[in-house]
Amino acid sequence: MGRPTTDVPLAVSRDGHVAVLTIDRPEKRNAMTAAMWAALPGVLATLADDPAVRVLVVTGAGPSFCAGADISDLLGGPDPDDPMADVRRDNLAAQAALRDFPKPTVAMIRGHCIGGGVEIAASCDLRFADPTAVFGVTPAKVGIVYTPSSTKALIDLVGPSMTKYLLFSGELIDAPTALRAGLVDRVVDAEELRTEVRRFADVLASRSALSQRATKEVVADLTAGGDGEGVVARWYRETITAGELAEGVAAFAGRRPPRFEWAG
Known part of the structure; x- marks a missing residue:
């Protein structure tokens, strides 16, 4: 699994030129707490500065990638007029740090990839999934207005119409649908996903x-x-x-x- 890099459940392992960042909260389907969003840029900065790391794989522990932001943190901010201000700031900073990571990044996705999980996956350069993966973008279910940068990331991947479909409905789509839409780049058999992602990461590391x-x-x-x-x-x-x-x-x-x- 790798060792935690902070006091929050984000774990990093290194093997050769490939680093793996694991969202390590499987009992909550790897939902991201406010502290995890806040810690992610620092973890990424350490990996970006490591000359031995040429490729980063981002994944989740257990059967899910990431079920989104921990709902219990969404209204915990000190400003009653904007209780999401702090978590929104840290969420956007985490996405930006992943988008700006200077080396190739590959999301390895199985199971739930919902809300903030889609934001993390969309911030990676490439996305590999297995047939168990399900995707959803759910602000309309909880009355949240999706941020411009997250909306643009979706538009860049799947186009305006599919972005509206996902954001209007909050419905889940399966891996084949995500592949056709452009939300993922490859769907690989479940038993082969880890091996194939590692093979491809080694190819990237050799370039x-x-x-x-x-x-x-x-x-x-x-x-x-x-x-x-x-x-x-x-x-x-x-x-x-x-x-x-x-x-x-x-x-x-x-x-x-x-x-x-x-x-x-």
């Missing part, structure tokens, strides 16, 4: 971390309405300065695996 960082920034810039040109120009110069381009070409010519050493 150029510099190219991957550039890709993340270009995609973010284009999604935000930029043209990506300045980002590409800056990273192209870095491929030459860091020797990544030369190593890639030499490895291809020599018919050997490349040895990419850039770590950011």
Whole structure:
């Protein structure tokens, strides 16, 4: 499982260049408490600063990924006019930290992925699920207005119409439906999910971390309405300065695996 990184149930394990962050509250289907949202950016910062970590897998302990925010924390803030202010702030900061994580992130999803669980999964670069996974975005069930950044993350994945379907209804969708909608990238047999995610993470870890960082920034810039040109120009110069381009070409010519050493 890995060891807790804080006094909240978030556990990290490392194996080679792959780190696994586990939401470790299975008795509550890994529902995120206010303290867990607040702690998540610090956990991610430690992993981002570790040059040995090239890929991050995010998952949940037990049969569920994450059943969302712990409902008991939603109205616990000190401001009676906005009792969700603190938890909303920490939730948004956690999502931003995951979106901005500089290395590839893969959500490994089984069972419930609801509300805040979808926010976590959507903040990862890629999402692999097994057939037990069910997805729902449920603010309409509790009278919450979904935040712009969370809504945009959904729109970017599934488009405006499906975003409205999920947010209007709060209904759950199964893994095949999520795959067709674009909410997940792959559905893998339950007994093969962990092995396949690890295989794919090892593939990512073997590729150029510099190219991957550039890709993340270009995609973010284009999604935000930029043209990506300045980002590409800056990273192209870095491929030459860091020797990544030369190593890639030499490895291809020599018919050997490349040895990419850039770590950011």
